[in-house]
Amino acid sequence: MKTSYDVIVIGAGPAGLAAAIYAARARLRTLVVDESVPGGQVKTTHKVSNYPGFPEDVSGKDLAGAFAAQAQRFGARLAKAVEITSHDLAGPEKRLVLDEEEEVVAPAVVVATGAKPRELGVPGESRFRGRGISYCATCDGAYFDGKDIHVVGGGNSAVEETLFLTQFARTVTVVHQFDEFQAEPASVQEALANPKIRTLLSHEPRAFQGELALERLEVEDLKTKERKVLPTDGVFVFVGMKPRTELLEGLVPLAPGGYVETSDAMETRVPGLFVAGDIRVKRFRQITTAVADGTIAALAAQRYVKEHRR
């Protein structure tokens, strides 16, 4: 089976769904594919406080659901939990195979695959993933009811998710490599005032240890070079993101860090191939900036499709 679209959007996070809203509303036949459920990183963010239009905090899950519903209202088809098992994005007709069974084609593709949590790359990390190490507080926080846990990181996600984890854990110790947090001052203040939260600054994880599950975290004091082994019930890792660029390998050059360079209209050097959201080279990665990228990519793709049809 082969189905033709005008635009295929890969990735159903804020950038991809904004692109789908604009494309579908412009009456382009629009498909959005995602290997998970819609929402990207937003769906596992426990609350969003700075997205315009929501004077009260909105849960990330609700915001993600609203983005998806809006795209579907204008007729975009949303293919959830599908795997792209083969792809050719180089030529004038872009082609994807979904789950080895459905072939979809379109003249324009918007890649909005975003980024995934970066791993620490420390011994024991892959062994204890799901056995004490987690990268998603909303998913796994409840496992640590009444426990003493650690968070690694010091940026916005680390501090926000630490605050969320205090709902469950007895104590949360934040291990951060620098001697102050990089997160927004408002959240840092809130965290420092919370009696459940402790900090271990200028320290870095060196190893995860345990038998069946994680039991100990080994850290290094970066100032004295001294190593300590801390008992722990669990470790949440929030040390930044890694762009998902597997589909673009060999097609477009990647900047240091693996991000993709685009024009200000979200174009790549491949005609008809657009890139939007956190996967791009840019200074700030926010829901609002992802949505802006998606909007621009859809408008540029719309123009490209029109010209292509003539």
Next chain:
Amino acid sequence: MSDHVQEIGQQDYEREVLAAKGAVILDFYSTECPPCEALAPKYDAVAEAFAGRARFLKIFRQGNRELATRLGVTGSPTLVFYRNGEEVGERMTGEEIKKSALKAQVEAIAG
């Protein structure tokens, strides 16, 4: 849930998993867990594809904490694989579980 996936509780673990012959896959899931929602349709599809060759079970973690702790499961979703009651292969966990990888692992243990 599809007809090919059976929900169990920790009181059934001994009978349905440890005493079971052949390949058994056990999925620990939670509510408020988007990666679990994403896995569910893939898990159902693979369960259907292997009907008669492997048994697919799921267990609600919040209601079965004791078993999760005993197995060292601290994340959702987590897939644990068994053959003749023994845990085999690598566990799979989190958002990145691909249908193709799940199929390949089940193929390997179902024999």
